[in-house]
Amino acid sequence: MPQLSSQHLLGIKDLSHSDIDLIMLTTAEFMQVLQRPIKKVPSLRDKTIANLFFENSTRTRLSFELAEKRLSADVLNFSASGSSLSKGETLLDTVNNILAMKVDMIVLRHSSPGAGIFLAKHLTRFKHSAHARIVNAGDGTHEHPTQALLDAFSLQQALGNLVGKRIALVGDILHSRVALSNILLLKKMGATVQVCAPPSLLPRHIQNLGVEVSHSLDSTMEQADALNMLRIQEERLKVQHFPGNYEYHRVFGLNLDRWEKAKNKPLILHPGPVNRGVEIDGKLADGPDSIILDQVQHGVAVRMAVLYLLGQTANKEH
Ligand code: NCD
Numbered sequence: 001m002p003q004l005s006s007q008h009l010l011g012i013k014d015l016s017h018s019d020i021d022l023i024m025l026t027t028a029e030f031m032q033v034l035q036r037p038i039k040k041v042p043s044l045r046d047k048t049i050a051n052l053f054f055e056n057s058t059r060t061r062l063s064f065e066l067a068e069k070r071l072s073a074d075v076l077n078f079s080a081s082g083s084s085l086s087k088g089e090t091l092l093d094t095v096n097n098i099l100a101m102k103v104d105m106i107v108l109r110h111s112s113p114g115a116g117i118f119l120a121k122h123l124t125r126f127k128h129s130a131h132a133r134i135v136n137a138g139d140g141t142h143e144h145p146t147q148a149l150l151d152a153f154s155l156q157q158a159l160g161n162l163v164g165k166r167i168a169l170v171g172d173i174l175h176s177r178v179a180l181s182n183i184l185l186l187k188k189m190g191a192t193v194q195v196c197a198p199p200s201l202l203p204r205h206i207q208n209l210g211v212e213v214s215h216s217l218d219s220t221m222e223q224a225d226a227l228n229m230l231r232i233q234e235e236r237l238k239v240q241h242f243p244g245n246y247e248y249h250r251v252f253g254l255n256l257d258r259w260e261k262a263k264n265k266p267l268i269l270h271p272g273p274v275n276r277g278v279e280i281d282g283k284l285a286d287g288p289d290s291i292i293l294d295q296v297q298h299g300v301a302v303r304m305a306v307l308y309l310l311g312q313t314a315n316k317e318h
Pocket of ligand 1: 177
């Protein structure tokens with residue numbers, strides 16, 4: 001049976017082309033399961049998964065939890081507030097204690113870039129923890145691999161093969177983990193990737209990732225097959241990067257005026273949460289060209305695929 005080449009899903013960086021194909025194929029199979037009256041399979045009934053969310057989340061947390069339940073895993077949920085972290089315990093100690101309770105997989109959301117990479121490296125030293133599989137559910141401004149996988153799956157469903165397709169990521173590229181994971185994945189899948197943002201919201205040397213750079217949403221829209229509208233990551237802004245939300249919406253937002261004037265109408269994606277009236281007008285988010293809620297639906301199947309595939313490589317002996 002085909003398996004993933006890596007033990008954890010820490011970032012898109014670690015996925016080979018055949019890993020990506022395998023995840024996309026497995027997602028399509030789980031999409032079929034999710035159409036059935038009984039949306040459940042026994043694949044992970046011998047596994048226990050802990051969802052450790054040290055940062056706020058609605059969609060991603062619920063989507064992982066639902067995916068785990070659809071796979072018949074036992075599920076533990078942990079959020080930072082009300083935990084021993086406030087008593088001074090380290091992340092490594094917290095996770096080691098959870099794994100000592102015979103937990104098999106950790107789904108981790110954390111504000112520090114590289115938190116999952118750090119755990120994957122250090123857990124191997126501990127006999128109760130060496131077996132664990134780690135899934136990165138967003139590590140600060142670094143990566144959010146399952147979001148990129150569900151975005152790519154949604155794009156494939158709508159546009160077919162992504163080779164040669166032109167996908168634009170619009171908005172706060174500087175602070176967005178969704179942007180980095182999307183760039184890495186879409187490039188591996190053969191798409192042309194453009195980033196469109198004010199210069200203050202673009203990392204320096206972004207061209208080195210092999211993307212095209214634009215500062216005009218109108219010209220980006222002329223050629224794009226799809227726009228992925230990213231939220232301004234207000235919680236990560238340390239300085240003011242633009243004059244205000246009204247100004248941002250006028251210049252870089254997908255507003256009705258811009259949409260009506262555009263000759264080419266690309267597909268609209270958004271990872272959520274949507275800030276209506278900032279990066280996108282609410283009417284366009286709800287309109288016929290938007291696949292925002294399809295993305296949410298595909299997210300459960302993508303996470304089922306990732307957990308199922310990592311579960312196949314997990315040590316049954318521990
Ligand atoms: C994204 C995230 O948390 O990075 N949201 C999500 O996972 N659905 C994007 C965002 O918060 O803007």
